[in-house]
Amino acid sequence: xxxxxxxxxxxxxxxxxxxxxxxxxxxxxxxxxxxxxxxxxxxxxxxxxxxxxxxxxxxxxxxxxxxxxxxxxxxxxxxxxxxxxxxxxxxxxxxxxxxxxxxxxxxxxxxxxxxxxxxxxxxxxxxxxxxxxxxxxxxxxxxxxxxxxxxxxxxxxxxxxxxxxxxxxxxxxxxxxxxxxxxxxxxxxxxxxxxxxxxxxxxxxxxxxxxxxxxxxxxxxxxxxxxxxxxxxxxxxxxxxxxxxxxxxxxxxxxxxxxxxxxxxxxxxxxxxxxxxxxxxxxxxxxxxxxxxxxxxxxxxxxxxxxxxxxxxxxxxxxxxxxxxxxxxxxxxxxxxxxxxxxxxxxxxxxxxxxxxxxxxxxxxxxxxxxxxxxxxxxxxxxxxxxxxxxxxxxxxxxxxxxxxxxxxxxxxxxxxxxxxxxxxxxxxxxxxxxxxxxxxxxxxxxxxxxxxxxxxxxxxxxxxxxxxxxxxxxxxxxxxxxxxxxxxxxxxxxxxxxxxxxxxxxxxxxxxxxxxxxxxxxxxxxxxxxxxxxxxxxxxxxxxxxxxxxx
Amino acid sequence: xxxxxxxxxxxxxxxxxxxxxxxxxxxxxxxxxxxxxxxxxxxxxxxxxxxxxxxxxxxxxxxxxxxxxxxxxxxxxxxxxxxxxxxxxxxxxxxxxxxxxxxxxxxxxxxxxxxxxxxxxxxxxxxxxxxxxxxxxxxxxxxxxxxxxxxxxxxxxxxxxxxxxxxxxx
Numbered sequence: 001x002x003x004x005x006x007x008x009x010x011x012x013x014x015x016x017x018x019x020x021x022x023x024x025x026x027x028x029x030x031x032x033x034x035x036x037x038x039x040x041x042x043x044x045x046x047x048x049x050x051x052x053x054x055x056x057x058x059x060x061x062x063x064x065x066x067x068x069x070x071x072x073x074x075x076x077x078x079x080x081x082x083x084x085x086x087x088x089x090x091x092x093x094x095x096x097x098x099x100x101x102x103x104x105x106x107x108x109x110x111x112x113x114x115x116x117x118x119x120x121x122x123x124x125x126x127x128x129x130x131x132x133x134x135x136x137x138x139x140x141x142x143x144x145x146x147x148x149x150x151x152x153x154x155x156x157x158x159x160x161x162x163x164x165x166x167x168x169x170x171x172x173x174x175x176x177x178x179x180x181x182x183x184x185x186x187x188x189x190x191x192x193x194x195x196x197x198x199x200x201x202x203x204x205x206x207x208x209x210x211x212x213x214x215x216x217x218x219x220x221x222x223x224x225x226x227x228x229x230x231x232x233x234x235x236x237x238x239x240x241x242x243x244x245x246x247x248x249x250x251x252x253x254x255x256x257x258x259x260x261x262x263x264x265x266x267x268x269x270x271x272x273x274x275x276x277x278x279x280x281x282x283x284x285x286x287x288x289x290x291x292x293x294x295x296x297x298x299x300x301x302x303x304x305x306x307x308x309x310x311x312x313x314x315x316x317x318x319x320x321x322x323x324x325x326x327x328x329x330x331x332x333x334x335x336x337x338x339x340x341x342x343x344x345x346x347x348x349x350x351x352x353x354x355x356x357x358x359x360x361x362x363x364x365x366x367x368x369x370x371x372x373x374x375x376x377x378x379x380x381x382x383x384x385x386x387x388x389x390x391x392x393x394x395x396x397x398x399x400x401x402x403x404x405x406x407x408x409x410x411x412x413x414x415x416x417x418x419x420x421x422x423x424x425x426x427x428x429x430x431x432x433x434x435x436x437x438x439x440x441x442x443x444x445x446x447x448x449x450x451x452x453x454x455x456x457x458x459x460x461x462x463x464x465x466x467x468x469x470x471x472x473x474x475x476x477x478x479x480x481x482x483x484x485x486x487x488x489x490x491x492x493x494x495x496x497x498x499x500x501x502x503x504x505x506x507x508x509x510x511x512x513x514x515x516x517x518x519x520x521x522x523x524x525x526x527x528x529x530x531x532x533x534x535x536x537x538x539x540x541x542x543x544x545x546x547x548x549x550x551x552x
Numbered sequence: 553x554x555x556x557x558x559x560x561x562x563x564x565x566x567x568x569x570x571x572x573x574x575x576x577x578x579x580x581x582x583x584x585x586x587x588x589x590x591x592x593x594x595x596x597x598x599x600x601x602x603x604x605x606x607x608x609x610x611x612x613x614x615x616x617x618x619x620x621x622x623x624x625x626x627x628x629x630x631x632x633x634x635x636x637x638x639x640x641x642x643x644x645x646x647x648x649x650x651x652x653x654x655x656x657x658x659x660x661x662x663x664x665x666x667x668x669x670x671x672x673x674x675x676x677x678x679x680x681x682x683x684x685x686x687x688x689x690x691x692x693x694x695x696x697x698x699x700x701x702x703x704x705x706x707x708x709x710x711x712x713x714x715x716x717x718x719x720x721x722x
Contacts (some may be wrong), residue, residue: 007702007714014700038639039669151704157676158648161641238645273653278706279713288719
């Protein structure tokens with residue numbers, strides 16, 4: 001993984017000192033609340049219901065065991081012993097004290113971490129496939145480009161005060177696991193017919209109030225032009241994006257207003273002036289960053305060793321866990337293990353300090369000291385030998401990480417909701433738990449198969465409800481919490497925005513609505529058809545009829 | 553006269569900024585004062601402004617098109633960009649365009665909601681003079697230059713981005 005050099009360290013240290021000074025000036029009254037707000041937001045600090053919330057960047061979801069131990073230490077020392085993984089591969093602390101935040105940042109800087117641009121109207125953490133570098137279906141490793149983009153976007157002097165937040169995601173595999181079509185910029189690392197590496201550039205996707213699937217503005221951008229092209233896109237957005245209405249300020253609104261052709265032409269015009277300028281990447285530059293992402297010293301192993309196959313035959317529960325919570329690896333004899341943070345009764349994405357320490361130890365013992373954070377809010381051990389899987393499973397069980405539900409209905413993507421977030425219209429955590437409880441029977445859950453269930457507590461859509469096969473949105477009706485259900489959304493290579501099935505539900509009625517939807521699916525599905533495929537085939541009406549049927 | 557920051561020093565400055573009042577009317581400008589006028593007024597009667605005894609400069613609002621000023625840049629003693637709110641980042645792009653696309657080499661001044669926390673970025677994109685907002689400390693704002701000793705990107709001050717300086721060319 002990427003390691004800081006002296007300059008990276010210095011930049012982060014200087015940002016910590018700048019923020020310490022800004023915080024002190026706010027506490028002494030030299031900065032007003034209105035002045036301090038944008039400054040603290042662009043350093044990841046929100047003021048929430050109970051306390052400030054600090055969001056720490058995990059660049060493209062890469063984490064070392066040392067960093068995870070530091071996060072555990074911060075959770076114990078400055079917070080209440082736990083933290084929360086977000087849908088953008090970041091981690092949040094819910095209870096830090098404002099005056100101590102600069103000290104937290106100083107501790108993070110020791111392990112090459114920061115909270116720079118994890119919020120605010122600026123370029124946010126660059127995200128990618130959680131399985132980048134190890135996935136079996138990877139075409140090109142996106143991580144060197146992610147790091148190049150991370151550095152380009154960090155404290156960019158021209159783009160510190162954009163009209164609104166700006167999110168970039170990169171994917172290099174067959175299946176898009178980075179939700180690139182719902183980002184301000186989505187980049188697919190591709191090879192053209194001549195064998196040259198470059199990017200397909202998608203602009204203007206996003207969720208929130210106006211969910212839009214992004215459109216391609218450039219089919220093939222050669223690698224060397226990556227940063228000059230990004231500068232051109234950002235400059236057009238910075239200058240012409242709306243600033244009069246925050247709900248119309250994302251780049252997707254500008255792209256719609258200009259049409260994608262008009263927008264692409266404007267960018268092209270700007271790019272002509274920047275193209276081949278000093279920010280042009282040379283092969284040696286790309287090679288420099290790629291050198292941090294070489295393969296570890298994998299052992300030469302056979303797939304399916306007897307240590308694995310014997311245990312699989314003997315213990316169906318282990319087989320079930322392996323099927324759901326591990327993924328194929330590009331290296332024979334290895335798999336990636338997903339540690340589920342979706343155990344019923346624990347808010348989705350929450351992790352305790354003890355769990356962090358345990359996972360860090362396993363990363364050292366069973367891998368190469370690295371972990372990944374998935375945007376589905378789970379933690380990943382990327383390189384586990386198949387012969388060690390049984391032991392890892394036992395350990396994962398001992399720490400509450402082994403719920404075999406990855407990709408299933410109870411692996412709910414969920415924002416913190418009204419329990420923590422001051423923007424939320426409704427609580428999400430208790431409702432997610434009620435759904436998880438309702439589908440706890442593993443045979444039933446497995447029979448239902450792969451279903452993405454995404455839950456947002458408000459229109460800001462942090463829980464990505466629009467692209468859940470089933471989405472839930474918390475809404476406020478005269479001060480009461482209600483829940484709207486959408487069906488048919490999907491992420492990945494065929495991103496689709498789900499459709500609302502009808503009037504919203506009271507909290508207590510959500511699990512019942514889910515049960516009815518699942519009953520329709522089980523009645524209607526043909527052999528091997530996944531939930532989303534059935535929804536696409538039969539449409540929403542059969543579900544609506546069942547869910548809203550009058551009782552007689 | 554007021555204190556401003558120019559080229560890293562506090563200096564006394566007599567330029568007056570011509571802004572519309574609440575009714576949208578512009579006050580009269582005495583013939584012998586040095587005045588910074590809005591782009592629209594400049595374009596409407598360039599020769600009249602150029603014929604004054606006092607010097608005339610131009611300021612751009614964040615939504616201005618700097619191309620409209622391109623032909624006049626070599627003759628202007630000063631160009632200013634207004635930041636009506638510090639969160640309005642359009643002026644940073646204008647600064648770069650004036651310096652990099654239109655090769656403006658004269659004084660480039662930031663006006664409006666400008667204070668210490670913005671100075672570093674403004675300097676990097678090409679501004680070299682700063683009229684610090686009333687009520688904010690001008691002397692203290694000088695420290696803003698040095699907030700960061702290095703940066704990743706190609707900027708007006710350091711066109712060669714860090715990645716190119718890290719890896720020497722082969």
